[in-house]
Amino acid sequence: MAKALKCLKEGCTFEVQGSSVDDVLAKLKMHAMIAHQMPQLPPDLIEKAKGSVRDL
Numbered sequence: 001m002a003k004a005l006k007c008l009k010e011g012c013t014f015e016v017q018g019s020s021v022d023d024v025l026a027k028l029k030m031h032a033m034i035a036h037q038m039p040q041l042p043p044d045l046i047e048k049a050k051g052s053v054r055d056l
């Protein structure tokens, strides 16, 4: 099932879509690195992101 995840950064409306939770998390990491200069996501943010992934 396809998954979607909104960027957790306040004020950012970016949304990633992927084929699995790992896929959307990987894409979110790429987005965070490029758009927010965050090469490393803190573990608590990753956990929060995992909980925010929704089914399409």
Ligand SMILES: [Zn+2]
Residues within 6 Å of the ligand: 007, 008, 009, 012, 013, 014, 031, 032, 035, 036
């Ligand atoms: Zn963002």
